[in-house]
Amino acid sequence: MARAAIPGRLTWQLGRVVELVDETPRCKSLVIELPEWRGHRAGQHVDVRLTAEDGYQAERSYSIASSPGDAQLVLTVERLEDGEVSPYLTDELRPGDELELRGPIGGYFVWEPSQGGPLLLIAGGSGVVPFRAMLRRWTAGERDVPARLLYSSRTLQEVIYRTELERLAEEGAEVNLTLTRQWPADWQGHRGRVDRALLAEVTWPPQQRPLVYVCGPTAFVETVAEALVKAGHEPGRIKTERFGPTGS
Amino acid sequence: MEALDGNAIAGTLFEYFATEMTTAPGTCAHCGTRSQIAELAVYARAPGAVVRCRHCGSVVIVLVTIRNQLHVDWSAFPMEETSGH
Numbered sequence: 001m002a003r004a005a006i007p008g009r010l011t012w013q014l015g016r017v018v019e020l021v022d023e024t025p026r027c028k029s030l031v032i033e034l035p036e037w038r039g040h041r042a043g044q045h046v047d048v049r050l051t052a053e054d055g056y057q058a059e060r061s062y063s064i065a066s067s068p069g070d071a072q073l074v075l076t077v078e079r080l081e082d083g084e085v086s087p088y089l090t091d092e093l094r095p096g097d098e099l100e101l102r103g104p105i106g107g108y109f110v111w112e113p114s115q116g117g118p119l120l121l122i123a124g125g126s127g128v129v130p131f132r133a134m135l136r137r138w139t140a141g142e143r144d145v146p147a148r149l150l151y152s153s154r155t156l157q158e159v160i161y162r163t164e165l166e167r168l169a170e171e172g173a174e175v176n177l178t179l180t181r182q183w184p185a186d187w188q189g190h191r192g193r194v195d196r197a198l199l200a201e202v203t204w205p206p207q208q209r210p211l212v213y214v215c216g217p218t219a220f221v222e223t224v225a226e227a228l229v230k231a232g233h234e235p236g237r238i239k240t241e242r243f244g245p246t247g248s
Numbered sequence: 249m250e251a252l253d254g255n256a257i258a259g260t261l262f263e264y265f266a267t268e269m270t271t272a273p274g275t276c277a278h279c280g281t282r283s284q285i286a287e288l289a290v291y292a293r294a295p296g297a298v299v300r301c302r303h304c305g306s307v308v309i310v311l312v313t314i315r316n317q318l319h320v321d322w323s324a325f326p327m328e329e330t331s332g333h
Binding site for chain 2: 009010045047059061102103105106107108109217218219239240241242243244
């Protein structure tokens with residue numbers, strides 16, 4: 001039986017997985033239907049909780065990949081080899097299964113059109129997930145500020161949302177990919193890690209005061225944020241979100 | 249272990265304070281640096297989390313769950329009144 005959520009309270013609820021989408025060999029998107037969803041802002045996340053038969057519980061946060069205007073909630077999960085939660089979500093979960101989650105959560109790493117821009121999104125690996133939500137939100141709006149994505153991936157096979165990124169580019173978002181380990185012989189995009197030179201090439205100059213979001217593994221986020229500050233970008237206009245395995 | 253940031257404990261803090269807290273500004277009691285919770289360094293290792301000031305590295309918030317009861321000590325990170333609470 002569905003229980004009404006108390007406004008202002010964050011309650012656990014059961015969603016139903018309606019579809020699983022293979023994004024890359026290690027990432028899947030979970031399309032979820034929820035009985036109670038009061039909407040979210042692009043960039044927010046949810047907490048997912050798994051309970052074992054003996055009562056042991058494990059909780060992890062996953063960024064929301066769907067836009068506020070989308071009909072269903074989408075999470076994209078990267079399988080971590082020694083993870084407690086992600087291998088279950090990517091390997092065991094089937095359409096029709098229920099999943100316990102709470103959200104939306106977070107108010108810092110969010111973007112809404114009223115915040116303006118130019119909007120600069122810098123992702124390392126699965127750090128691109130909240131940016132799918134932000135770029136979808138951007139395409140659904142007036143697009144009165146330009147939006148640009150710089151996405152670093154080890155290989156082309158590991159690039160999440162490839163088709164969608166092409167579609168977003170057709171709709172006017174500027175999509176820049178850099179591959180750090182391997183690239184096809186005819187690769188036209190950038191090569192190598194995000195460094196000062198690549199940032200100087202791809203980002204707007206500090207004088208244009210871009211609103212910057214950086215998301216990825218801790219080391220990636222800190223390298224990029226530090227390089228941006230050194231290049232003269234205002235620390236107050238750089239928002240960061242680090243992710244990584246939690247627990248021991 | 250690499251530090252995450254305050255976004256990683258947003259759900260737990262929401263549970264405790266009954267409002268969104270990542271944008272809540274506070275001041276490090278050790279060095280006086282002002283930050284929002286999302287900007288703090290979080291070392292999340294079950295059964296709790298230790299939150300440090302990014303400027304001086306001092307522990308400013310500790311979260312621990314004892315017998316299913318969440319305890320949060322934020323005495324070293326006095327927070328300004330926010331609209332949420």
